[in-house]
Amino acid sequence: MNKISILGLGYVGLPSAAVFAASGMKVVGIDINAKSVEIINSGRAHIVEPGLDELLHKVVGNGSLRATTIAEPSDVFVIAVPTPFKEGNAPDLAFVKSAAEMIAPLIEKGNLVILESTSPVGATEQLAAWIQEERPDLAVPELDGEEGDIYLAYCPERILPGKVIQEVVENDRVIGGITAQSSEQAVLFYNKAIKGACHITNARTAELCKLSENSFRDVNIAFANELSMISAKLGVDVYKLISLTNRHPRVNILQPGTGVGGHCIAVDPWFIVDSAPEEARIIRTAREVNDSKPGWVVEQVTKLAKSTDQPVIACMGLAYKPDVDDLRESPAVEAVKLLVDKAIGKVVVCEPFVDALPDSIKELGVELMSTDQAFDKADIIVFLTAHDQFRHIPTHQWQNKIVFDACGLTK
Structure with a gap:
């Protein structure tokens, strides 16, 4: 060797x-x-x-x-x-x-x-x-x-x-x-x-061990994401809800987000579904829940945008998880595409870990901006990825902005 x-x-x-x-x-x-x-x-x-x-x-x-x-x-x-x-x-x-x-x-x-x-x-x-x-x-x-x-x-x-x-x-x-x-x-x-x-x-x-590890994660994330959508409908703060629920000694609900991305968790469960489609019912449903989350996020932003005529919407973060440059299967990328399709305003993007937007976003006419540029121009701020540097944005830059937090960054 x-x-x-x-x-x-x-x-x-x-x-x-x-x-x-x-x-x-x-x-x-x-x-x-x-x-x-x-x-x-x-x-x-x-x-x-x-x-x-x-x-x-x-x-x-x-x-x-x-x-x-x-x-x-x-x-x-x-x-x-x-x-x-x-x-x-x-x-x-x-x-x-x-x-x-x-x-x-x-x-x-x-x-x-x-x-x-x-x-x-x-x-x-x-x-x-x-x-x-x-x-x-x-x-x-x-x-x-x-x-x-x-x-x-x-x-x-x-x-x-x-x-x-x-x-x-x-x-x-x-x-x-x-x-x-x-x-x-x-x-x-x-x-x-x-x-x-x-x-x-x-x-x-x-082979099945690897798929099971990632499917376990996907199912648990799907529970958190589904709970966030239920909570929003019922007027409950999902992050407070999860914090209180997790005080039970045998409960550990994960944090909801924009969806699930990356090459592993967003992909691997489908391999099990493909191999055993009749048996993999929970695994399939979890994938469908997580894949639907970017669309739900866009629907919430659309409701907020009704109060402003053709607003500038700044999408903060494209990576599938915080503090990396990995855009593979990113739910944030999907959310940006869906927002552009809605045509409710001008969409701009801030992703500090990349130097250029992927072609699938660039061809839609979306502009890549720095954090300061995005906050300066935006009427609506949408946090899609909880990059650590977003947590240090000065409070005065938030004034007069509509904010939607899809990833728990402000909690």
Whole structure:
């Protein structure tokens, strides 16, 4: 296990590559985005994550990590590419298939291939089939079957944006090998870099474990979001309600927000629904509740806007969670689009963690502003993401503004 290849240098792959390199391994990071590769090879990150720039500066500087767009022979291949969903919320494994086709010609006997991408149940078996198709000369192991020429396992990431470097190292891992020896080899690999315990199971259980973790979170957030809509209808302050309710020793309601975003919680439950549509009733309903929340937010803003003719509406925050630059599946982005569609006024956006708006927002004619600019021009302020710096806005800038807080920032 002297040389490691990480396929996919995004929010999971890049921090993992840096951590493995810092542990003494020689790591090659592979990504199809040439610009990202160039930035990484300069010792910087193309994403915002505390501590990542410093770690990259060190491991790129000492030669432990380099990035490229072309796959190379390695002892271990870790696949950390995106797994979005297609129309109808069906999982899309196209990037995993492309990664398999990229590395298949390079795989040698004794190599270890690990899938870290959040995937539907059966994805590791599908990965094995794709590799076998490309390399009929290799004996690729089958689930719980005979050992083959290579080792193949599933090990989902468990990280929180903003604390990725720490959690890659410290969090426990669930290792799901196609075979027992595949699990053992994966444990040997992770133990070189992580401090968390490795828990061995089979591939299917590991896959469903990751989906269950995020579905649990989604269901609990959906309860809080639904409660916020009920409270608004009944004239109750939901934040006060939750604070009082949580004084019960066995109750811990989460905080409501604009919705649910990010690549994991907003996507993964649909993988379970796709696999077991008749059985996954609560999981499906939770997804529908959370997906509906941006529309509910826009309806509340529309009611407030009736008192002002064509107001300027400043949407504060586009990221899916506070203090990151990640806009993937962000409910704030969806809320901005819906507000523009309503045509009740001019919509502007403040997102301090990005330098430019995504094309889906920019093409709507929405302008990106600083906090001061947004507050200066706006008649209505809509807090969509609870960035910490929004909490420090001087009180005089709030005067004569209509404020709608969708994320609990002012509470």
